[in-house]
Amino acid sequence: MNPFLVILAYALALFAILYFVVIVPGNKKNKQVKEMHASVKAGDKVTTIGGLIGKVVERDGDTVRLLVDEANGTTATFVIYAIQQIIKPAEE
Secondary structure, eight states: OOHHHHHHHHHHHHHHHHIIIIIHHHHHHHHHHHHHHHHOOTTOEEEETTSOEEEEEEEETTEEEEEEETTTTEEEEEEGGGEEEEEOOOOO
């Protein structure tokens, strides 16, 4: 058998394995994150990538204003991509 064909077969097999182990799950995760960012609305409790927890006061396009301290009424503005997760209320 031609050594070039063997090397080519190994390279294609390696690419196929990497594709299904790295690229496909990464694309799936990116899709879930985009859907989560699209679903953020006022009233949601969220966590930012910096660890800040707040309640969404308003959303304006790609920015959200979070209420970070209810006692003082402190708000901060973030880009929507800084939202890491939406905190679901505890079921009672």
